[in-house]
Amino acid sequence: MRLFSRLALTVAACMAAGTVSAAEVNVYSARKDHLIKxxxxxxxxxxxxxxxxxxANETQLLERLKSEGKDSPADLFITTDVAHLHAARVAGILAPVQSAVLAKNIPAQYHDPQGYWYGLSARARVIFYAMDRVKPTDLSTYEDLATAKWKGRICVRSSSSTYNQSLLGGLIAVMGPEKAEAWAKGITDNMARKPQGGDRDQIAAVAAGQCDVAIANTYYFGGMQTSDKADEKAAAAKVGLFFPNQADRGAHMNVAGAGLTISAKNKAEAVKLLEFMSGEVAQKLFAEANNEFPVLPSAKMSPTVAAWGPFKGEKINVAMLGENASQAVRIFDRVGWR
Amino acid sequence: MISTTGLVMSNITHHFGRTRVVDDVSLSIGPGELLCLLGPSGCGKTTTLRIAAGLESPSAGTVVLNSQLVSGDGVHLPPERRHVGFLFQDYALFPHLDVLGNVEFGIHTLSGAERKTRALEMLDQVGMKDYAQAWPHQLSGGQQQRVALARALAPNPGLMLLDEPFSGLDKRLRDQVRDETLHVLKRNRVSTLMVTHDPEEAMFMADRVAVMRQGRIVQMDQPEALYNRPADPFVASFFGEVNVFDAPVTNGMANTPLGRFAVGVGAAKAQVLIRPEGIGIADADGPEAVVLAARLLGRVSLIHLRVEHPSLPPAHLHARLSSRALPAEGERLRLSIDHSQVFIFPAT
Amino acid sequence: MPTYPHKTNGFKAPLPWLAAVVVLAALVALPVLVVAGNLLVPSGGIWGHLAATVLGSYIGNSIILMVCVGAGVALGGVGTAWLVTMCRFPFSRWLEWALLLPMAMPAYVVAYTYTGLLDYAGPVQGALRAVMGWTSARDYWFPEIRSLGGAVTVMVMVLYPYVYILARAAFLEQSVCVLEASRTLGRGPWRAFSQVALPLARPAVMAGIALALMETLNDFGTVHYFAVDTFTTGIYRTWLGMGQPAVAAQLGAVLMIFVAALIALERWSRGGAKSHHTTSRYRRLPRIPLPGWRGGLALAFSLLPVLLGFVIPAGMLTWWTFQVGLSASFGGDFTRLAGNSLLLALVAGLAAVAVAVVLAYAQRLHPRPLIRLAVRVASLGYAVPGSVIAVGIMVPLVALDRSIARTVEGWTGASPGLLLTGTIFALVYAYLVRFLAVSANTVEASLGKVTPSLEAAARTLGCGTVSALRRVHLPIIKGSLLSAVLLVFVDVMKELPATLIMRPFNFDTLATRTFTLASDERLADAGAPALAIVLVGLVPVLLLSRAIAKSRPGEPS
Known part of the structure; x- marks a missing residue:
């Protein structure tokens, strides 16, 4: 045992030594390896x-950052959703960054007002419909999905997903908690089946005829359209994408992003990386690899995404989504959206 | 041979929780002497043995082993440093070692060749040399016992401790193994403390016997002294069947259907114990008895008798006769009493 | 005559053992206590909200899940163990080890494969549609795999080996004499089983069920995947969604208390009954031949778990691997991942068993209630959901790290940063906390095989406590030690939540890679690393089976 712990300490020391040498940056990331790599x-x-x-998953990374505090080896925290960036800020583990490059590249609605975090790629959470059973003209708004005409026709994933929490968080911001709760109740009553699976599963269920409409993130649909698996591609071909609320506030928008940690020992490098990720090259990679919307206005969308056509996105600051997330979970619990 | 001055246990008391299992026990064993702790189960004899081995640490009292204080006064020498041999009731042979490996276990500081020589020598002494390569589970109970004895003796212990070592064996095998064990122990001139609940075994093995009851030593002496001069009814009855009479005392004499016996001190009642061997058939005199049954048991016969008395309730008693001629059922006999087999204890 | 001096070990006071046990148990129990400590943090009304909304259904589902999984693993594990140990039917010898195979399967992988196989786009429904001419899900009914029933099935299939392995070992250790005694007392073979063999094996069976239930309780991946809300879901939601780690930990603590109560109940119900064997004589087990249809039935019963728990999912993984292509699957950094997994699993397995031996032996030498309690608390880490306990581990680890860093800073003037956090050391520590129960149970049970008089014999023959452990206990229980190492090894190979959060930078294992790919809904790509976990896990599983078969005294090896 003593020998082992000594060995482990040596290994630990070597590894720790490896992380403090110059010209590097340490990243905790919740994004999929193949997207961020x-x-x-x-x-x-x-x-x-x-x-x-x-x-690793963002909640755990958040906990690790919290317990490591000022001693954390991490310089940068990357998440897939704004809610966790917000939570990290609230927990006091992010440090504000002021950078002319970031301010220029990223629209104000996609970053924290004080610069604690920056959104790096955007996605919309929209409606998907079975093209053989639903006409796009039947669709209009998120609110409309909660009306009785969609009874037993909606597929949507569990409310444990941060994407749904952010969606409801956004609705709380624009319509207030009471109306948002009534909306969540309406959706729950209209569900074709118990929420299960991921966003792709919802789109696939529409294609399979288990439901007529689904709520999902845009890039999952893009991924299915360009999939090398024949059945996914075929499923996507039966499904249409509809941007809701085009007549009023626009479709629900969310971002994946990053923030500098308070413990950052490679601050200059970390900011450099942030700036790089907001720049032309990285934005193109995000857009291409995952069919997301670049936050940099000048960056080009992937052909798949471009084919969905122009649309209007919500203009509220995405920080609101994070702020309302925990309230959203309580609403989901109350209305029985599992 | 290391010089042994034996074992001295003084005023040993031991508790398990609130139960006092050993109560102020003192005993000593001289060099080469074999002392038996005899008593019914639960009398504290095994605990006393384990205290001697160092497997238990006594609540009070001291243990001196070969002139060295090993327990008590804040000292507790662990068992591995006491240089004692322990023979367990279940033999406790190591299942992962063969017979030779078991015997070599306690002498592993010797060089390989010496170790093997010594182990084989011990196995030879117990007649198990041919089984050196066998595994414990392949041996019979008697064989396991012998290997265990060889293993315990191999390190040449200053004291041997035997915990009911023959209780797992059947009667015939037991007699044989007991005999061999005694010879091996005596040949090795090792001081021995042995625990048993069998008085015959104690008398067979022991130079001296300590009878224990409820944690205390009731009497400690040579076997014949215990047999002939028991200190109390418990000891007397422990060494074999006795005919018991609760007798009223008048004028210093205890009245029994078999006659009057002097009590000595002025007690109102007395217990009179007569061994069946102490009752014989007289020619003319003596109390009269009716034969209820008679059985030949081999070398002796057992006669069930009924004795009547004008003022006392009739008594049923057993007599052991060495004669082979059995009286007939219903026959009336006159009895003789061997007073050396009669023990009289004033009742308190 | 020459004298034979004893090797002297020096005077061994109980102190070193007590100190060792206290330090080790405290280290392992600390994270559990951190989680439990959250019970004292005010929760700000979340409990009221949970109780009013979802908690009831979470608890209900958890109880149903536990009862069903408990019954399933008991039936499957004990039934198969008895059949292959005591009966003879076609392929029974072969099934002895095949029944262990599902152990190498992580539950989440089995969940992936079955959903892949049985969902709408999967081959089963696809074939049905092709044959029947159906075109959409509206045309036909198909049982929903993502359901409580599905979750129960998958969990039983991967968890029954815990019961099987322990029950089989117990049956093998039972003396034939005891069974024969019961036969002569007028019991038929089946009643001998239910009235003698089963009660004798009860501690082992209960230990197996307890392990399976703890795995069930701490599982999140499978129930989440199967859309079943359990108590653990509650923990994740409160933490993830409401940003209330304290309340999540409180729920975790409640879960721990529940498990502790279960274990205590079992021990209490066992009462004073000891399962020490009264005879040390063994003979070869007579196997009851099962001819004809009875043999067929036995075969079918024993084959089912192997098929469902191993053959089908492994087949699916293999199919995916070939679909993606062998070079794509096993190329790249695959070797490095496998190496990382193996290294971690091996080191953690050895460490967990070493700690378990020290704890169990010290407990045996000095049975004190406080020590026993400490060891029990230390084993509770197994029942807590991995990511909750991972957070519990971070807290003391970082605290220790900080104090080291401050000390070094005091000496050198420069802080070295966190030396342990985010290293292999931290991971092994996490595995110890999570899996000590596995090794401790096995080691404790097997130490029971060393009778008190064997121990006393060793002591009177000149062995100190350490040398008795080395020369008597360890050789006697070495088969069980190997089992314990392998059980932990397999668990670590599969372990996910703690590995994900505590691993060093740029460090991946087969499990983390499988999870990353599968959680991104790239099931086919996840096939190869998942298959590798299974294949690497197979080696110890097979070794284990051999070790158990050999463990029977007197059985030719």
């Missing part, structure tokens, strides 16, 4: 700065 590799190539990556 190409961007980080491109950064290393462009800057010569090594990136050390730890990928």
């Amino acid at each position: 190409p961007v980080l590799d491109a950064f290393t190539q462009a800057s010569g700065i090594t990136v050390n990556l730890l990928s």
Whole structure:
């Protein structure tokens, strides 16, 4: 036992030593490896700065950051959803960044007003419909989905998903908690089946005829359209994408983003990486690899995404979504949306 | 041979929780002497043995082993440093070692060749040399016992401790193994403390016997002294069947259907114990008895008798006769009493 | 005559053992206590909200899940163990080890494969549609795999080996004499089983069920995947969604208390009954031949769990792997991932068993209530959901790390940062906390095989406590030690939540890779690493089976 712990300490010391040498940046990331890796590799190539990556789910990373506090080896925290960025800010583990590059590249609605975090790619949570059973003209708004005409026709995933929590968080922001709760109740009453699976499963269920409409994130649909699996591609072909609320506030928007940690020892490098991710090269990679909307207005969308056509997105600051997330979960609990 | 001055246990008391299992026990064993702790189960004899081994640490009292204080006064020498041999009731042979490995276990500080020589020598002494390569589970109970004895003796212990070592064996085998064990112990001149509940075994093995009851030593002496001069009814009855009479005392004499016996001190009642061997058939005199049944048991016969008395309730008693001629059922006999087999204890 | 000096170990006071047990148990119990400590943090009305809304259904589902899984693993584990140990029917020898195979399957992988197989787009429904001419899900009914029933089935299939393995070992250790005694007392073979063999094996069976239930309770991946809300879902939602880690930990603590109560109840109900064997003589087990249809039935019963728990999911993984392509599957950093997994599993397995031996032996030498309690608390880490306990682990680890860093800073003037957090050491510590129960149960049970008089014999023959452990206890229980190492090994290979959060930078294992791919709904790509977990897990599982078969005294090896 003593020998072992000594050995472990040595290993630990070596590893720790490895993380403090110059020209590198340590990243805790909740994004999928295959999405974030190409961007980080491109950064290393462009800057010569090594990136050390730890990928895990964001709640756990958040807890780890909280317990490590000022001693954390992490310089940058990347999440897939704004709610966790907000939670990280509230927990006091993010440090504000002021950068002319970031301010120029990222529209104000997609970053924290004080610069604690920056959205790096955007997605809309929209309506998907079975093209053989639903006419686009039947569809209009999120609110409309909660009306009786959709009874037994909606597929949507569990409310444990942060995407749904953010969606309801956004509705709380624009219509107030009472109306938002009534909406959630309406959707729950209209469900074709108990919420299950991920966003792709909802779109696939529409294609399979288990339901007529589904609520899901845009990039999942893009992924299915460009999938190398024949059945996914075929399923996507039966399904249409509808941007709701085009006549009023626009479709619900969310971002994946990143923030600098209070413990950052490689602050300059971390900010460089942030700026790089908001720049042309990285934005193109996000857009191409995952069919997301670039936050940089000048960056080009992927052909798949471009084919969905122009649409109007909500203009509220996405920070609101995070702020309302926990209230949203309580509403989901109350209305029985599992 | 290391010089042994034996074992001295002084005023040993031991508790399990609130129960006092050993109560102020003192005993000593001289060099080469074999002392038996005899008593019914639960009398504290095994605990006393384990205290001697160092497997238990006594609540009070001291243990001196070969002139060294090993327990008491804040000292507790662990069992591995006491240089004692312990023979367990279940033999406790190590299942992962063969017979030779078991015997070599306690002498592993010797060089390989020496170790093997010594182990084989011990196995030879107990007649198990041919089984050196066998595994414990392949041996019979008697064989396991012998291996266990060889294993315990191999390190040449200053004291041997035997915990009911023959209780797992059937009667015939037991007699044989007991005999062999006694010879091996005596040949090795090792001081021995043995625990048993069998008085015959104690008398067979022991130089001296300590009878225990409820944690205390009731009497400690040579076997024949215990047999002939028991200190109390418990000891007397423990060494074999007795005919018991609760007798009223008048004029210093206890009245029994078999006659009057002097009590000595002025007690109102007395217990009179007569061994069946102490009752014989007289020619003319003596109390009269009716034969209820008679059985030949081999070397002796057992006669069930009924004795009547004008003022006392009739008594049923057993007599052991060495004669082979059995009286007939219903026959009336006159009895003789061997007073050396009669024990009289004033009742308190 | 020459004298034979004893090796002297020096005077061994109980102190070193007591100190060792207290330090080790405290280290392992600390994270559990951190989680439990959250019970004292005010929850700000969340409990009221939970109780009014979802808690009832969470608890209901958890109870149904536990009862069903408990009954399922008991029936499957004990039934198959008895059949292959005591009966002879076609392929029974072969089934002895095949029944262990599902152990190598992580529950979440089985869940992935069955949904992949049975959902709408899967081959089963696809074939049905093709044959029947159906075109959409509206045309026909198909049982929903994503349901409580599905979750129960999958969990029983991957967890029954815990009962099987322990029950089989117990049956093998039972003396034939005891069974024969019951036969002569007028019991038929089946009543001998139910009235003698089963009660004798009860501690082992209960230990197996307890392990399975703890796995059930701490599972999140499977129930989440199958859309079943359990108590654990509540923990995740309160934490994830409401940002209330304290309340989540409180729920976790409640879960722990529940498990502790279950274990206590079982121990209490066992009462004073000891399962020490009264005879040390063994003979070869007579196997009851099962001819004809009875053999067929036995075969079918024993084959079912192997098929459902191993053959079908492994087949699916293999199919996916070939679909993606062998070079794509096993190329790249695959070797590094496998190496990482193996290294972690091996080190953690050895460490967990070493700690378990120290704890169990010290407990045996000095049975004190406080020590027993400490060891029990230390084993509770197994029942807590992995990511909750991971957070519990971070807290003391970081605290220790900080104090090291401050000390070093005091010496050198420069802080070295956190030396342990985010290293292999931290991971192994996390595995210890999570899986000590597995090794501790096995080691404790097997130490029971060393009778008190064997121990006393060793002591009077000159062995100190350490040397008795080395020369008597360890050799006697080495088969069980190997089992314990392998059980932990397999668990660590599959472990996910703690590995994900506590691993070093740029460090991946087969499990983390499988999870990353599968959670991104790239099931086919996840096939290869998942298959590798299974294949690597197979080696110890097979070794384990051999070790158990050999464990029977007197059985030719």
